[in-house]
Amino acid sequence: MASEVPPKRQKSAKDVPYHLIYWPGIPGRGEHVRLALEEAGAEYTDTAFTDGGVDEVLAYVQGKIPDDGLNPPPCAPPILKHGDLVISQTPNILLYLGNRLGLVPDADQDPDAMYKINALALTALDGLSNEPHDCHHPIASGLYYEDQKEEAKRRSEDYVKNRLPKFLSYFERVLESKASGDGPWLYGGALTYADLVLFQCVDGVKFMFPKAMAKLERGGKHAKVFQLYQAVAERPKIKAYLQSDRRQKYSNGIYRYYEELDFA
Amino acid sequence: MASEVPPKRQKSAKDVPYHLIYWPGIPGRGEHVRLALEEAGAEYTDTAFTDGGVDEVLAYVQGKIPDDGLNPPPCAPPILKHGDLVISQTPNILLYLGNRLGLVPDADQDPDAMYKINALALTALDGLSNEPHDCHHPIASGLYYEDQKEEAKRRSEDYVKNRLPKFLSYFERVLESKASGDGPWLYGGALTYADLVLFQCVDGVKFMFPKAMAKLERGGKHAKVFQLYQAVAERPKIKAYLQSDRRQKYSNGIYRYYEELDFA
Structure with missing residues (x-):
């Protein structure tokens, strides 16, 4: 071309x-x-x-x-x-x-790493951001939550029971794979932006479904995912950011807290 | 790193x-x-x-x-x-x-083109592939269609009325923008893989919602989108492929035909 x-x-x-x-x-x-x-x-x-x-x-x-x-x-x-x-x-x-x-490995050393990181980020966004959004808006993003509340309950219950464990198990599998390397990160033994994406997704889902996430964390099957979450939160620049005014509170965005959707 | x-x-x-x-x-x-x-x-x-x-x-x-x-x-x-x-x-x-x-512009000439093409492909997949899928599975991808038929009707009606025209209008706007260049393509006056993605999305939505798509095509507001669809179908290699056995028929995948969802 x-x-x-x-x-x-x-x-x-x-x-x-x-x-x-x-x-x-x-x-x-x-x-x-x-x-x-x-x-x-x-x-x-x-x-x-x-x-x-x-x-x-x-x-x-x-x-x-x-x-x-x-x-x-x-x-x-x-x-x-x-x-x-x-x-x-x-x-x-x-x-x-x-x-x-510098949030992916150096292209001179690992030229295809960007595609591997991109796949991980896309999967986290699909399963732990887009799907949670659709839990409170399963029928139409243009309608109010109140106009799709019954459907939202049905979708959220399925999400918490089936989809959320599926995606956490997937990322646990990635963290257990040889390609993840040493340390708490998803790929190559060093932090990439996919780790930041997974951190933010886990943080949002913890806000939206606190009962389910507490239970999953206690269950111990996704220990590496929760270790990654902690490891990102402790990065010096991320820690300072999370404590700053630039870090906004969850409200009526992707991750929302509705008591009636907080299934265990 | x-x-x-x-x-x-x-x-x-x-x-x-x-x-x-x-x-x-x-x-x-x-x-x-x-x-x-x-x-x-x-x-x-x-x-x-x-x-x-x-x-x-x-x-x-x-x-x-x-x-x-x-x-x-x-x-x-x-x-x-x-x-x-x-x-x-x-x-x-x-x-x-x-x-x-060679399905994006040459990186030496237009180094950031890959990000522009990627955004167009992601948007087509979001609005014209993932959303149609959720029209027949609005509650849970793990449940049968028959177990979410009423919700599917509600979601499909909204999709056809609001979301489908929104995304077709968006791509019409892209095709009218200066960045699209000459000819029927989305970017830079030459075919990219984003054009192929939009073709496949339009083809699938035509199969799933034939009444709505026929009406939208007659309406003339998205003429450039339908021209792109034709232009892709007429590419010699694509044309040969579409006529071959390698081109499978739609069945129980993303794009499905249910008469009760075929809103106009």
Whole structure:
């Protein structure tokens, strides 16, 4: 395809701060992006904390920006702006940041590692973020929770009984595999952004289904998953971030607490 | 992280055929992988058509393979084996193939294009593959359709009314954006694997919701999406593939036809 595409090299974004475009008021999917930026000590701005942040998110969502000939318009936040580049989709932003911020193994030493890390992140997001979201919104994301409460109970009960243990067991299996290497991490004996994603997913599910998660933790079958969770929480930069005002509280985002959905 | 990770260069996979590991009997998520391989004219094998294919899929799903110190175990098919590399997750496999088979712009000319294409593929898969699947399984993927039929009706009606037009409008907007360039494609004036993903998604949704899709096509608001669909179907290699025995019929996979869900 080289001959069909005109050169499109973008302005070097090497020393430009990252700019996260995400809704204020909830950690949401944007939180995965924040954790990667925080762990790497990267300089970034965040519409959750800037004047006019909501208006900026809305301008993207309504398709007003960008139409610059470089970037396809994004469908939904989180969106990352870095220099001239504008990209969306949580796992995609993480892939970009992972390659730039040292949150995947060095491509010279392990050239296909990015695909292995991407698969782990996608699987955590599927089973421990998208599925929990659908537990409180099984019928329609555009309807209120109250309009799908009975269906939400049915879906949450199945999730807690079948899906949640399935995904925790999967990640336990990854952590037990030879490819995980030494230490508490998912791949290659060193922290990658997939570990940060799994941390945030476990944290959210602990908030949403505290009874089930306490029981699963006591059960001991997923000990390595909970060890990874602790190990991420104790990373110095992550620890400082979690104690800061930048770490927002869960409310009406992906992870929500409803007593009637808190199955054991 | 370079200092923490030991070198893990894998056996060069340059001239090794690709091997797709996916359930026989349904096009499913594996179909996106097949379309990329077919369009590129790549040599590949496919467990859908090999003796013992099901057993091979099961060995991966049950976590028996791989435990080779190189690859984290995959969670679910589709899985791609290429030389020593084993990766899973549909958008991730496409990313890998896209970079290798010339289904994204040349990285020397447009180094961040892979992230733009990945975002488009992820969005199509979210809204036009995962959401349709949840239309017939809104409560639990482990339950029969018949056990969630009423909820499926409610979800499908909302999908056809709100979500399907939303995603088609989004891709129409992408096709109208300056970044799409000339011609029928989503990005940069040339076919990428995101176009193949959108084709397969539109094809599946046409099968599942024929009344709604016929009405949306007649409405004319998403003309460019349907033009892209035609343009992909007419690619010589894709056309030959669609007419071959390798193109499986829809049945009980992601896209299913139930008359009671066929809302207009």
